[in-house]
Amino acid sequence: MPGPLQGVRVVELAGLGPAPFACMLLAQLGADVLRIDRPGGAAVEIHGPDLLAQGRPTLEVDLKRDPGLVLHLVDRADVLVEGFRPGVAERLGLGPEVCLERNPRLVYARMTGWGQTGPWADRVGHDINYLGVAGALGAVGEAGRKPVPPLNLVADFGGGGLYCVAGVLAALLERATSGQGQVVDVAMVDGVASLMTLFWAMRAGGAWHDERGTNLLDGGAPFYDTYACADGEYVAVGAIEEPFWQAVLDGLGLRDAPDRNDPRQWPALRGQLSEAFATRTRDEWSAVFAERPACVTPVLRMGEVPAHPHVRARGSVVSDEGLLRPAPAPRFSRTPGAVPPRAGSPDALGRWGLDEQELARLRATGVLG
Numbered sequence: 001m002p003g004p005l006q007g008v009r010v011v012e013l014a015g016l017g018p019a020p021f022a023c024m025l026l027a028q029l030g031a032d033v034l035r036i037d038r039p040g041g042a043a044v045e046i047h048g049p050d051l052l053a054q055g056r057p058t059l060e061v062d063l064k065r066d067p068g069l070v071l072h073l074v075d076r077a078d079v080l081v082e083g084f085r086p087g088v089a090e091r092l093g094l095g096p097e098v099c100l101e102r103n104p105r106l107v108y109a110r111m112t113g114w115g116q117t118g119p120w121a122d123r124v125g126h127d128i129n130y131l132g133v134a135g136a137l138g139a140v141g142e143a144g145r146k147p148v149p150p151l152n153l154v155a156d157f158g159g160g161g162l163y164c165v166a167g168v169l170a171a172l173l174e175r176a177t178s179g180q181g182q183v184v185d186v187a188m189v190d191g192v193a194s195l196m197t198l199f200w201a202m203r204a205g206g207a208w209h210d211e212r213g214t215n216l217l218d219g220g221a222p223f224y225d226t227y228a229c230a231d232g233e234y235v236a237v238g239a240i241e242e243p244f245w246q247a248v249l250d251g252l253g254l255r256d257a258p259d260r261n262d263p264r265q266w267p268a269l270r271g272q273l274s275e276a277f278a279t280r281t282r283d284e285w286s287a288v289f290a291e292r293p294a295c296v297t298p299v300l301r302m303g304e305v306p307a308h309p310h311v312r313a314r315g316s317v318v319s320d321e322g323l324l325r326p327a328p329a330p331r332f333s334r335t336p337g338a339v340p341p342r343a344g345s346p347d348a349l350g351r352w353g354l355d356e357q358e359l360a361r362l363r364a365t366g367v368l369g
Helices: 018-028 068-074 096-102 127-134 153-178 188-195 197-204 242-252 263-277 282-288 302-307 309-314 356-364
Strands: 009-013 032-037 058-060 079-082 107-112 182-187 224-228 234-238 296-299 317-320 323-326
Touching: 009 018, 009 068, 018 032, 018 079, 018 107, 018 153, 032 068, 068 096, 079 153, 096 107, 107 153, 127 153, 127 188, 153 182, 153 188, 182 188, 224 263, 234 282, 242 263, 282 296, 302 309
Parallel strands: 009 032, 009 079, 032 058, 079 107, 107 182
Antiparallel strands: 224 234, 234 296, 317 323
C-alpha cells in the first residue's frame, strides 16, 4: 500500500474491538500488517462482514502448540500489537521480554481495558465498564434519567484503538533517534480519562456539574441539543457562539426568546425551540439552515449517510466490492492511505520470509490452520 507507513511491518495477534481497529488503521496508512488469529477464527461471532479484520492477510496459528512462527515474524517486524489479558502473551512465550530480546527495535503495543498494572488489571470488562470507571458514562444522558452508552466508540475505538495508534507512531518516531523499541501499555480506562481532559478543566472552574444533562455540552443547554421535527426525525443544534445562536433564532422566526445565558430560563427556551422545530420536517429545516451560519444540521440514520452531498463529495463512505465502509482517515497530500485488498497482498507471506515448504511443515504439524 502507498500510504505514509509504507515499509513498516506489523504483527497483529488478533483480538477483539480496539486492537483490530488499530491494526486496520495502520494497514490503511500503508503498513504491512500480518494478522495472526486462533484456529477457527474469532471467539465472538460477528453478525456481518468483519470490516475491522479485513484488508490484511491472516494466518490461523495454534500459539499454544508452538510460538516459533510468530517469533520468526517478530524478528522481521517493526511493531507487534496484542490484545490479550495481562500475562497471556508471557504464558505463550511471546511476552515483551522474549520479543525485545530477539528484536530490540520492536515496538510492542499491549491493548487492554484496565492496563498491565493495578488491582483491576486481571478483571474482565467491556467498553461500558471502562467508561463507567473513567467518569464518561455517568456524564452522558438526560437529566434525571439513566446514563446512555455512546455505542462503544469512546473506550474501544477512541480511548483504545486511537491511543494505540498514537502510541505506536510515537514509539516509532522515538526509535528513529534512539534505535531502540519499547513497550506501549494501552489501557482503555486511561484513554477515556485522557479524553475527559476538557471536562476536568471545566469542572475545576465550576463550569461543569456532576449531574448529567445540566451542562453546556451534555444536552443540558437548549442551544446544544437535538430536536424532533414534524416527521419524527431530528436536527442537531450546536449554536454555542452568539452569532450562531442569532442565526438559529432568525431561521426559526423567534423574536422574544428567553435569555439563554440564564440557566433558569433554559426550560422555557427549550420549550420554544421544541415547538418551533416540530412545525416542519427535518429536511425542510435542513433547507432553511443550509445558508445560515447556525450550526443546525440533520441527524442522519446510518443508511442515509452515503447519500448526503458532503459525504458523497468527499468520499467519506466508499463501496468496497459492493460493501459500504468508511474511507481511510486522515488524508495525506503525497502519500494517501487506502483500503487494502480484502485478502491482503498475495506476496505478503513471501515478504515476511515464509516459503511454501515451511508453511507446509507447519500445517502438517497442526500449528498452522
